[in-house]
Each structure stands twice: as C-alpha cells, then as structure tokens.
Amino acid sequence: MDQVRILEVKQSVFANNDAQAQKLRAELKEKGLYLLNLMSSPGSGKTTTLTRLIEALKGTLRIGVMEADIDSDVDAAAIAATGAKAIQLHTGGMCHLDAAMTRQGLEGLSPDELDLVVLENVGNLVCPAEFDTGAVKNAMILSVPEGHDKPLKYPLMFQVCDVVIVNKIDVMPYFDFDMEKCAEYVHMRNPKARIFPICAKTGEGVQAVADWLRQETAQWKENR
Amino acid sequence: MDQVRILEVKQSVFANNDAQAQKLRAELKEKGLYLLNLMSSPGSGKTTTLTRLIEALKGTLRIGVMEADIDSDVDAAAIAATGAKAIQLHTGGMCHLDAAMTRQGLEGLSPDELDLVVLENVGNLVCPAEFDTGAVKNAMILSVPEGHDKPLKYPLMFQVCDVVIVNKIDVMPYFDFDMEKCAEYVHMRNPKARIFPICAKTGEGVQAVADWLRQETAQWKENR
DSSP states (O other): OOOOEEEEOOOOSOSOHHHHHHHHHHHHHHHTOEEEEEEEOTTSOHHHHHHHHHHHHTTTOOEEEEEEESSOOHHHHHHHTTTSEEEEEEOTTOSSOOHHHHHHHHHHHOGGGOSEEEEEOOSOSSGGGGSOOSOSEEEEEEEGGGOTTHHHHSHHHHHHOSEEEEEOGGGGGGSOOOHHHHHHHHHHHOTTOEEEEOBTTTTBTHHHHHHHHHHHHHHHHHTO | OOOOEEEEOOOOSOSOHHHHHHHHHHHHHHHTOEEEEEEEOTTSOHHHHHHHHHHHHTTTOOEEEEEEESSOOHHHHHHHTTTSEEEEEEOTTOSSOOHHHHHHHHHHHOGGGOSEEEEEOOSOSSGGGGSOOSOSEEEEEEEGGGOTTHHHHSHHHHHHOSEEEEEOGGGGGGSOOOHHHHHHHHHHHOTTOEEEEOBTTTTBTHHHHHHHHHHHHHHHHHTO
C-alpha cells in the first residue's frame, strides 16, 4: 500500500469559526481552487464514491483528497492508490472539522497544482453540519440501507447540503427505500438541493456527479 | 399513531458527567432498574431491533424506551405502537446524551413499574461514546452495509460497548462484509465484547439478545 502522510489537526483557537471559514473561502476563490466538503454517516460509501469520481475525472481535473478520520488511515491509502494526492487528517477524537482544521489540512496537501480538493469529513450526520469548513459547497452521501427518512431525523445536515448523493442504489430491492419520499424529505430541508442516485460499487450514475463537479470547478475558476 | 410525550432535554450544568453517571447508576441499582444505552450509526436499525426485542420479551419484562432524537418523533411512535412505555427526548441539536439528560428522560418516563429501560441514543458513532449516560451496560448496533472495518475507524465506540449487535445479516450476500474480520476488529477494541448477529427485519437471532437482556436484568435485581 502507498505511504500516506498523516497530519494531526487541532481544533480552532478562534472563537468565530464562521469568519475563519469565510476567510478561507475568499482565499480559495483567489487561487481558483475548488473545495468540496463531503459528509455522511459511517459506512455510506464516501471513499468508494471518491475513488470512482477520481477515475471519472482523470485527465480533466487535478484532484486532492483530505481524509478526516479519528484514528485510522485505511481511507487515505485507498485514495492514494488511485494516483490522486491524498492526506490523512487525524482529528484526535473530534467529531467534526472546523475551518482552522481544514486550513491545516490544505496546507499539508500543498494544493498549488490542484483544481479540486475534496474534504472527506468524519462519518457523522450531526456535528459536521454545524461547522462551516470554508468549502465552496457541501455534499453528503445518504446510502439506501440507511433509509429514506434520514432528512426527518438529521435536519441540519440536509439543510446545509447543496448536493445529496444517494448511494448503493443496487441494493434498493432489498430495503424499504422510497426514492420519491427521499426527494420529498430532502427538499423539505433544502428546496434547492440536487439529488444524484448512484452506485459507487458498479459506477452507475457517477458520471453525472463528475460532470457537475467539472462544471462547478470551471465556474469557480472563471469567477475568480 | 399513538401520541407520544416529547421532552426537551438540556445538557448537564455539572462539570463532572462521570460523577453524575455513577450517581444515577447507584440509584438504578437500588431500585433494581436496568438501563441499557443503545448506540449506532444513523439507519442501522435501532428502532426495528428494539421493536423485535420488546416482542420477544413481552410478558417477562416490563420495558420502557427513551428515544433520543434531534428533532423528530417517528421512532417513539413506532415503539409506543408495540405497547411498551415510550418517551421521546429531543436533544435540541445535541449530538449525544449525558447523564443529566438521561436522568431527565427517566423522570419523564416514571419508571417505577419497569424492569428494563432502553435509551436509544442519537445515531452517531463518535460523540455518544464519550459520555457515560449512567447506563448499566452499553450496546451498539453495527449493520452489515456499514462494513466490517468500523471498529478500526470509530475505536472508542467499540471500546466502551459490552455488546455489539450485527444487524441486517440477511443482506450479507450483497455486501463485502466479513463476519470473522468484524469479530477480530471488535475484539481488538474490547476483548470481552459479546457479538450477536441478527436480522431485525426477519427476527433471526433476536432471541439470543432477548435472553441476554433477561439474564442481565435478573442479575441486576438480585445483586441489588
């Protein structure tokens, strides 16, 4: 397995995370570097989805990934194997990333030659939603086995996400998952949220997410 | 649907949660009331498992359930439909329950005629593991679609749990889940953890968990 750099990130010493996040976003804009904050429950398929997206975007975007994890480095190793630039962020037990931690991660990644950086946040539907990381957009993965009622139970997560990727659609026949109800509940929380149904395992639907990311990244650079 | 009482619980004003938890546990011991803290990721099947357990324990144990949720009350309504005593705890965005919140919930449930109370904690593998709720034992549900590597990524959760219920074993053929590796990783975190493979949907394996709970509850009353 590839060796991956591990960085121990520390919580912000700044009281005002929102201001730090705005500052980081302004700097990213100036550089034309797009940062996506990717959130989800544990085990919903963030890393597999990212691996597929990197594959689909190869040759068109230079991608870096920051893998936030409490303790392990299995995910960063999987990403590094795709050839993308990867760094592992250890949160030391913290349940989320804030803007200062994200900045430390970015500095560790030295992203000067990248177009897109994805922050794979800690697997948690509660705390990460409360902290602006400085990302341009927020996305989350909801996997079919978790159930279509999650926007009812974790309102803030769905409220702050611009994109909801519904993963593991290959196992729909084995679960009571209603895609229409899912969309209805997601839009209750955020009427503008885009929904992408995918199967990261087979690659189904991944191209649409890749296209969206390519478009987003291009716009971000243009409006610099 | 049955009407369910909803209680807004507040975070502890006490600095020392551990002391509050010890105090609560001592009071529960005096009363002979067994409290189980049940944790998991979002969508792993806590409520369905509880519904099955209540069914399996009917007539032998008087059961109460505290459903902690950030905002909804769908789970408490599902539990109340089984005939068990149920109360919904709203955490107001909080990602975990502490001992003071658990105490407020217990008081709201008026558990004097109960043998067993289950606290269904907020769906989250990070924060709930950090707070002793005052429960006699901790259990967690890991569902097959989440993957067998979760003990590597969420070490504290598996360290503090006496019991790991592996749910959704009916879909094992559709996921890369290795039960032996799962057991190995769980025991890396807690060598004494008991593992119960179940399928809450079909009821498979639930009887073994019910038997364990019956035994636990009886012992707790005896050693009063």
